[in-house]
Amino acid sequence: MSRRNRRRAWGSIDSAIPNKKYVLRWMENTPEGRRRRCETFYGTYREADLRLAQIRVEHKDDKPVPTIGEAYKTWYLPSAEARRDAGNLASTSFKQYTRIWASVIAPRWSDIPLDSVRPIDVQNWLSEQTHSNAVVSLTLLRQIAAFAERYEVADNKFAKPYVMPEKTKKRRRDVLTLEDANKMLKKLHGARCEAAFILSCFGSCRTGESLGTRVDEIGSFEVGGLTFATVPIVRMMELKGDFPVERLKTPESNRVVCVPPPYSARLLEISEERKRAHIDWFAARRDGMPLKHSALREAWIKESGDPIPFQNLRNSWRTFAQLEWGVSADTLELLMGHKLPGTTGAHYMRPTGDVLARRFAEEFADHYETLRKS
DSSP: OOOOOOOOSSOEEEEEETTTEEEEEEEEEETTEEEEEEEEEESOHHHHHHHHHHHHHHTTTOOOOOBHHHHIIIIIHHHHHHHHHTTSSOHHHHHHHHHHIIIIIHHHHTTSBGGGOOHHHHHHHHHTSOHHHHHHHHHHHHHHHHHHHHTTSSOOGGGSOOOOOOOSSOOOOOOOOHHHHHHHHHHTTTOTTHHHHHHHHTTOOOHHHHTSOBGGGOEEEEETTEEEEEEEEOOBOOTTOSSOBSOOSSGGGOEEEEEOTTHHHHHHHHHHHHHHTTOOBSSBOTTSOBOOHHHHHHHHHHHHOOSSOTTHHHHHHHHHHHHTSOOOHHHHHHHTTOOOSHHIIIIIOOOOHHHHHHHHHHHHHHHHHHHHHO
């Protein structure tokens, strides 16, 4: 009579031919994920039992460690959602990470136990990605595995130094000089992208911020006989959005930008034109709805000739605002929505929007007066 299968705490022995042939089965962590293994053993049942015991010793540490996909859903995603809702993680960054997880990371790593990651496999996989995908993917995987390390589940194998694939295309880094910017302003008079151009090139706005400004929120004040225009930055158009959202890239991005003369005069003029036409947005379509990123990009290329990428207008402002307008670096960094480095930026320097706008105006006016006298 054949021996009945026994219930075991670890593995199983199935009889194929009693006292001659047995099939041993067990679970094992592998670089391909947690897998069921089997081995055909020839011999007596006692010898088969001894062989299974030997296998158990070899894999005694193979506990059901969470997979990377389980760690992403259980630990990373709730944490990222909480940080996003608290304003500590930009919505655009959250969407980028969730997109890269679904399209790039999950197909390869979702089913792999955290303790079965092999650095050589990580390096080979990264080498097959584009540079941008590799950088974002590794950042996300390091954050996921950091939870496992924190909870003493597994070491963070993604924290090792890896070689990133080469960039296939360099981003254009050129900027406009102040002379070029003044010529472009004349060229864009009345164009669809004119208001967004002024807000970015002469007011420090990011592209999405320039698309989220309303005409009824504009203000103005005078310093030294010069009129400055102010616009609060409280919302932005997301890259794939159809309508501005009431959140920004970082908490520091919530600020008031200050546009100096003569550009302030044109911005105030556009504001009045929009109000008479019952249009709410500075960067608007013909039907009054706000421009989207794709529409602005199309308008910029067509109307300006695309001398530089639109997003580089902000870099242009940062360059000539310090070198030609004489505004201090700290003021400009805060106006860009950046936090100042060190203890000062972390704990002390938090000027309100109106105070910062006036500080910019005073520094601009002082430099303007010096140049006029000279």
